[in-house]
Amino acid sequence: MTDLSPRSSINLVEVAAGSDSKIARVSLYSGLAEITRMSTVSLKAGDNRVVISGLSNSLIRESLRVEGRGPCTIHEVSISEIPVSLATTTSPKLTDLLDEKACVEKALKRCRQAISAVDGYHDSLDVEHIQANRIAEFQRGINSVAEELDKKLLALEDRLEMLAKSITDERAALGEVKAENQLRQRVSMSLYVERDCEVELVIVYGVSNATWDATYDIYVKMNTKEKPVRLLYKGAITQNTGEDWQDVALTLETVTPSFGVGIPELQPWTLSIYRPPRERRRSGIKLMSEGFDLQKRKREMADSFTVDEEDALGIPFVGSAAAMPKRILLVSSKGDINATFSVPGLMSIPSDGAAHNVTISELSLEAEMSWVSVPKVSPKAHLTAKIKNDSEYTFLRGVASIYVDGSFISRSDVPAVSPQESFDCPLGIDPTIRITYHPRSKKINRSGFTRKTCSYLFDQRVTVLNTKGSAVSNLKIQEQVPVSEDSSITVNLLNPSLVLPHVNRKGVLQTAEAVKVMEHVRAEWDGMGEADVEPSLVGKEGRFNWICEVPSQGKLNLTLSWEVACPYGTDIMGLDG
Numbered sequence: 102m103t104d105l106s107p108r109s110s111i112n113l114v115e116v117a118a119g120s121d122s123k124i125a126r127v128s129l130y131s132g133l134a135e136i137t138r139m140s141t142v143s144l145k146a147g148d149n150r151v152v153i154s155g156l157s158n159s160l161i162r163e164s165l166r167v168e169g170r171g172p173c174t175i176h177e178v179s180i181s182e183i184p185v186s187l188a189t190t191t192s193p194k195l196t197d198l199l200d201e202k203a204c205v206e207k208a209l210k211r212c213r214q215a216i217s218a219v220d221g222y223h224d225s226l227d228v229e230h231i232q233a234n235r236i237a238e239f240q241r242g243i244n245s246v247a248e249e250l251d252k253k254l255l256a257l258e259d260r261l262e263m264l265a266k267s268i269t270d271e272r273a274a275l276g277e278v279k280a281e282n283q284l285r286q287r288v289s290m291s292l293y294v295e296r297d298c299e300v301e302l303v304i305v306y307g308v309s310n311a312t313w314d315a316t317y318d319i320y321v322k323m324n325t326k327e328k329p330v331r332l333l334y335k336g337a338i339t340q341n342t343g344e345d346w347q348d349v350a351l352t353l354e355t356v357t358p359s360f361g362v363g364i365p366e367l368q369p370w371t372l373s374i375y376r377p378p379r380e381r382r383r384s385g386i387k388l389m390s391e392g393f394d395l396q397k398r399k400r401e402m403a404d405s406f407t408v409d410e411e412d413a414l415g416i417p418f419v420g421s422a423a424a425m426p427k428r429i430l431l432v433s434s435k436g437d438i439n440a441t442f443s444v445p446g447l448m449s450i451p452s453d454g455a456a457h458n459v460t461i462s463e464l465s466l467e468a469e470m471s472w473v474s475v476p477k478v479s480p481k482a483h484l485t486a487k488i489k490n491d492s493e494y495t496f497l498r499g500v501a502s503i504y505v506d507g508s509f510i511s512r513s514d515v516p517a518v519s520p521q522e523s524f525d526c527p528l529g530i531d532p533t534i535r536i537t538y539h540p541r542s543k544k545i546n547r548s549g550f551t552r553k554t555c556s557y558l559f560d561q562r563v564t565v566l567n568t569k570g571s572a573v574s575n576l577k578i579q580e581q582v583p584v585s586e587d588s589s590i591t592v593n594l595l596n597p598s599l600v601l602p603h604v605n606r607k608g609v610l611q612t613a614e615a616v617k618v619m620e621h622v623r624a625e626w627d628g629m630g631e632a633d634v635e636p637s638l639v640g641k642e643g644r645f646n647w648i649c650e651v652p653s654q655g656k657l658n659l660t661l662s663w664e665v666a667c668p669y670g671t672d673i674m675g676l677d678g
Contacts (some may be wrong), residue, residue: 112145118155118284118344125303126350127450128441129338131497133161134311136344141301144173144294154183154287157308157342164307167290171300177291185282195271202264209257216250219243283343283452311340313353315499316458317515321468321486321528323506324571330468330488330526334461334496336442341454348449353442353461355495442494464492468526471575474536476563482534482576489523496524503528534573534651537564543677553669557676561661567651578647579627582663583675589668592643596662597624601640613639621650622657 116122122140142151162180169175222243288304318333336353340346442461450457468486484505490496496518503510503526510529518524539562546556561580567573585592597616605611613636615625624647626640647659667673 110148112147112149114142114144114149114151116140116142116151116153118153122153124344124346124349126352127346128352128354129311129313129340130354130356131314132312133307133309134340134342135164135305135307137303137305139301139303141299143299144292144297146294146296149173149292149294151290151292151302152287153290153302153304155284156286156288156306157310157344158182158283158285159308159310159342160286161307161309164305165288166305167288168303168305169300170303171294172296172298173292173294173300175290175292177289179289181287181289183285183287185285192271192275195268195275198264198268198271202261202268205257205261205264209254209261212250212254212257216247216254219247219250308342308344310342313338314456315497315515317496317499317501318504319488319501319526320504321506323470328465328467329470330466330486332464332466332488334464334494336459336461337456338450338459339454339456340450341452343452345452346448346450348447351444351448351450351459353444353459355441355497462492462494464494467491469575471577472531472534472573473577473579474534475579476536476538477580480536480538482531482536484528484531486526486528487523488526490518490520493520495519501526505529533567533569534576535566535568536578537566539564547669554666555669555671556664556666558664559662563647563659563661565649565651565657565659567653567655570653572653572655573649573651576649576651578649578659579644580647580661581642581644582661583665583678584641584643585665589671590673591666593664593666594662595664596660597645597647599624599626599640599645601626602637610637612636615648618647618659621652622659623648 118138118140122138124136125139126137128135128137136157138153140153144151160180165178165180167175167178290302292300294300313336316335316337318335320331320333322329322331338351338353444459444461448459466488468488471485471487472482473485474480474482496515498517499515501513501515503513505528511527513527515526516524542560544558546558548554548556563578563580565576565578582594583592597618599616600611600613602613603611613626613629615623615629617623624645627642627644627646628634629639649657649659651657665673665676
């Protein structure tokens with residue numbers, strides 16, 4: 102920190118953000134972070150100007166606010182950008198290196214040509230050109246020349262590599278892109294104090310290029326009934342702001358900040374008769390006048406975006422004598438559906454763009470296990486856990502690694518989940534439940550004398566075997582019957598005897614009901630009882646479910662029967678689908 106004495110009566114204090122101030126706190130959101138930076142400065146009686154330079158280029162100007170502790174009054178706050186001096190593109194040393202590189206490249210080319218010529222000359226000779234007693238002497242001469250050329254080639258290649266490195270180093274020295282080029286924002290404050298004193302200044306500002314993503318490790322124990330799910334809630338922190346967060350108090354926010362959120366307004370909606378526009382000739386004077394007004398309007402708009410040069414292209418921020426003014430970050434709060442996670446201790450997150458993981462919480466959660474199988478497509482039982490978030494935390498959308506009984510199963514997406522809300526977590530295939538989808542049987546019956554009809558009777562058997570050491574209480578077997586798209590074709594579901602929703606004689610809709618098939622097995626139309634399914638549309642697509650409870654080492658035989666009736670001779674498409 103340097104204290105300068107300019108010619109004017111204003112005391113200038115320059116603060117280097119990287120060395121003379123410290124980031125005390127970081128609140129990290131999804132897509133941006135709020136930085137709290139503190140510095141202690143010595144002020145002299147009267148007017149002072151404090152300039153804090155070296156702030157991140159990712160600084161969001163509208164978010165800046167200044168606080169402080171001490172007997173001073175803030176009169177003005179502005180933000181500006183430190184100009185970048187253009188890098189030197191050449192130097193005498195670089196010129197010499199480039200010239201030498203060109204000479205070495207030419208010498209290297211000639212050396213390779215010489216080696217190629219020696220090899221070609223050697224291959225072109227035969228016994229007719231060389232006497233037998235001189236073959237050994239000739240071979241030694243060829244080898245000597247080739248060896249000398251090889252050594253020269255290696256030396257030139259080494260020299261060329263050294264020159265390339267020297268050129269790279271020289272160019273880096275001339276136009277080096279330093280980390281400070283990401284730290285070119287500065288905040289200027291005008292302060293007034295009655296006497297010489299030290300004050301603590303706190304600037305709070307938002308930066309982009311910083312975010313955190315939720316990740317999860319979900320551990321499921323199948324032999325545990327009470328809270329069988331252990332969930333590790335973690336955050337992957339990434340920032341590339343140019344500012345290293347060294348030993349900061351870090352909080353993670355689940356709310357997503359928004360700017361300018363307001364209630365939308367309905368615009369007037371009017372009706373009128375369309376009348377085609379009439380062509381009208383305009384005079385040249387009128388056009389010139391309109392053009393002049395347009396240019397004037399453009400200049401006025403441009404002037405409205407001009408910032409006072411006295412503030413170094415910054416944003417004016419006037420204070421009051423009673424207290425230091427504050428400009429609040431515009432963040433849309435979602436009330437009780439967001440959460441703030443305070444990371445214990447202090448953390449250091451460098452500005453490297455890499456993900457740094459931190460564990461937010463470890464939770465034990467209730468879950469309801471269920472198995473779903475569609476044996477017509479695949480005779481496998483898919484295990485799913487319906488996990489209830491009975492914690493006080495909001496789960497953000499993220500990716501989870503799933504472990505069942507200590508074994509890694511898969512990676513799956515976790516949706517956004519509020520407290521007391523549940524979500525489905527697929528746990529992979531359960532090989533201990535074995536399902537057999539037997540071949541379908543079909544019978545054809547023909548009847549009638551005057552109006553001949555034909556009916557097809559189908560039977561489909563499904564066998565379920567539970568080889569677990571415990572009972573399976575919620576196994577869903579999904580099946581379907583065909584749906585007729587023609588009035589002359591009728592489909593009747595015989596077993597299970599489910600009835601589609603219909604309107605009774607009183608005009609009241611009779612909703613679908615579950616049917617008990619056997620002990621521990623019931624059948625119901627797919628979608629029955631679900632809030633997002635219209636009751637009158639349940640079963641219209643022909644899908645239904647067997648809901649089964651299978652004891653340990655138990656076996657179930659399920660039978661589906663249906664009939665398709667049509668006029669004799671009708672060629673039905675999709676009958677054996």
